[in-house]
Amino acid sequence: MLRRKFLKILTSGFAVFATGLLTPIKVLAEWNQAAFSAKDFDTAINAYFPNQQIHESDQINIEVYDEIENGAVVPVKVKTNLKNVKTITIFADKNPNPLIANFNLTPSCSGFISTRIKVSEPSNIIVIVNDNDKLHMTKKFIIVHENGCG
Amino acid sequence: MASTIRLKTKIRDDVTTVRAIIRHPMETGFRIDDETGERIPEHYIKKIIAKHNSNIIFSCDWSRAVSKNPYLSFMFSNSKIGDKIEIAWFDTKDDTDSLEATIE
Numbered sequence: 723m724l725r726r727k728f729l730k731i732l733t734s735g736f737a738v739f740a741t742g743l744l745t746p747i748k749v750l751a752e753w754n755q756a757a758f759s760a761k762d763f764d765t766a767i768n769a770y771f772p773n774q775q776i777h778e779s780d781q782i783n784i785e786v787y788d789e790i791e792n793g794a795v796v797p798v799k800v801k802t803n804l805k806n807v808k809t810i811t812i813f814a815d816k817n818p819n820p821l822i823a824n825f826n827l828t829p830s831c832s833g834f835i836s837t838r839i840k841v842s843e844p845s846n847i848i849v850i851v852n853d854n855d856k857l858h859m860t861k862k863f864i865i866v867h868e869n870g871c872g
Numbered sequence: 873m874a875s876t877i878r879l880k881t882k883i884r885d886d887v888t889t890v891r892a893i894i895r896h897p898m899e900t901g902f903r904i905d906d907e908t909g910e911r912i913p914e915h916y917i918k919k920i921i922a923k924h925n926s927n928i929i930f931s932c933d934w935s936r937a938v939s940k941n942p943y944l945s946f947m948f949s950n951s952k953i954g955d956k957i958e959i960a961w962f963d964t965k966d967d968t969d970s971l972e973a974t975i976e
Contacts, residue, residue: 824933836945
C-alpha cells in the first residue's frame with residue numbers, strides 16, 4: 723500500500739515535470755496536419771473549422787496589393803475591429819495547400835497581424851476571424867504573375 | 873552563432889507593436905535544384921510562440937507558404953517599458969531558436 727502510494731506520488735511528480743519538458747512537442751502536436759495538407763480550399767476549411775458556419779463580414783480589412791509580380795513575397799496585413807479575437811486564419815484558394823497560416827491571439831492582443839506569404843497564381847486571399855462567437859470571413863482577389871510556390 | 877531572429881518593439885501608451893524577422897529558408901518541398909535536378913526537401917517553420925513576461929500572448933501555426941525569411945508583426949496591450957518579450961520558432965526538422973528582448 724505504502725509502496726503504491728509512493729509510486730503514485732512519483733508518477734504524478736514525473737507527469738508535472740514531463741509536461742514542462744514536452745511543451746514544444748505538445749505545441750507541435752496541435753499543428754493541424756489534415757488541414758495543412760489539404761489540396762483544395764473546401765477540404766482545408768472543413769478540416770480546420772469542422773461543422774462550423776462561416777459568415778461573410780465587412781469587419782475584416784485585408785491589406786494586400788491587387789496585383790503583384792512575384793508570388794514568393796506577398797505582404798499581407800489583416801486588421802479587424804471585432805472584439806475577443808481568438809484566431810486569424812489566412813488561405814489562398816488556388817495554392818497547392820490553400821491553408822497558409824493561423825494566428826492565435828490572447829485577450830490582450832489587438833485585432834492585427836502582418837506577414838508575408840507565397841501565392842502560386844491569381845487567387846482569392848481569404849481571411850477567417852474567430853471572435854469566440856462565430857467565424858467571420860472576408861476575401862480579396864489578387865493577381866500574381868510569377869508562381870511563388872514553385 | 874548570431875540569432876536567427878531579429879526583434880523590434882515599439883510601445884505607445886501600453887500597446888506594444890512587435891516586429892520580427894526570422895532567417896529561415898521556408899523550403900516548400902516543391903522546388904527543384906537547377907544543378908542536380910532533384911527536389912529540395914521541405915524545411916519550414918510550423919510554429920511560432922511569443923511570450924510576454926513568460927506568458928504566451930500570441931502564437932502561429934504556419935505552412936510552407938509563409939515567405940522565406942519570414943516577417944511577423946502583432947500588437948498587444950497591458951505592457952510597459954522594461955517588460956520582456958520572447959519569440960521562439962519550431963520547424964519541420966525539429967530545429968528551434970528563440971530570442972528575448974526588453975521593451976524600450
